[in-house]
Amino acid sequence: AQSVTQLGSHVSVSEGALVLLRCNYSSSVPPYLFWYVQYPNQGLQLLLKYTSAATLVKGINGFEAEFKKSETSFHLTKPSAHMSDAAEYFCAVSGSNQGGKLIFGQGTELSVKP
Amino acid sequence: DTGVSQDPRHKITKRGQNVTFRCDPISEHNRLYWYRQTLGQGPEFLTYFQNEAQLEKSRLLSDRFSAERPKGSFSTLEIQRTEQGDSAMYLCASSRTGANEKLFFGSGTQLSVL
Numbered sequence: 001a002q003s004v005t006q007l008g009s010h011v012s013v014s015e016g017a018l019v020l021l022r023c024n025y026s027s028s029v030p031p032y033l034f035w036y037v038q039y040p041n042q043g044l045q046l047l048l049k050y051t052s053a054a055t056l057v058k059g060i061n062g063f064e065a066e067f068k069k070s071e072t073s074f075h076l077t078k079p080s081a082h083m084s085d086a087a088e089y090f091c092a093v094s095g096s097n098q099g100g101k102l103i104f105g106q107g108t109e110l111s112v113k114p
Numbered sequence: 115d116t117g118v119s120q121d122p123r124h125k126i127t128k129r130g131q132n133v134t135f136r137c138d139p140i141s142e143h144n145r146l147y148w149y150r151q152t153l154g155q156g157p158e159f160l161t162y163f164q165n166e167a168q169l170e171k172s173r174l175l176s177d178r179f180s181a182e183r184p185k186g187s188f189s190t191l192e193i194q195r196t197e198q199g200d201s202a203m204y205l206c207a208s209s210r211t212g213a214n215e216k217l218f219f220g221s222g223t224q225l226s227v228l
């Protein structure tokens with residue numbers, strides 16, 4: 001069985017500050033891990049994906065995430081927040097043989113203050 | 115690449131009525147997924163197709179729900195005898211099978227059952 005827990009349903013940062021969105025996973029098989037972003041009235045867009053290669057994964061828009069097996073975590077970071085980063089962020093997990101069947105977390109809404 | 119399109123964007127219906135949603139995937143994508151997203155939650159997997167074959171259905175997909183992909187291109191999701199609990203955003207995604215499978219999501223159909 002697989003599951004994802006996102007810690008914090010709302011995160012607020014100032015423009016230029018570090019963004020840290022937390023995600024912990026549970027998986028009985030080696031996981032594939034994902035971060036998606038959803039802007040209002042738009043579909044989900046893939047930010048980055050971990051597939052058992054490098055543990056530090058770089059994504060689009062300056063985001064990156066680090067896979068830590070010992071902590072079962074896959075936290076998303078960005079060194080400097082921009083106003084355009086305000087959106088809903090979802091962490092998701094799947095198995096290597098499960099294709100696009102993803103288990104999503106509940107989401108974290110990121111607000112960026114000027 | 116015109117992206118994944120879903121129609122309609124919004125649907126308001128009365129309890130007990132039938133509704134049908136359409137999804138047009140990216141043209142060269144052979145897999146198509148349906149997810150459901152309720153307010154404050156992450157998307158939940160409903161079902162998926164590879165070409166015209168429906169390969170998996172979630173337990174969330176009661177017998178009032180039926181999905182088709184008759185020619186391996188567009189897909190329809192029908193809900194019969196709608197209930198207020200069916201109110202949600204219904205998301206469609208498509209992908210191409212392969213080691214680096216990546217989902218592309220549509221903007222969704224927002225269903226409100228009164």
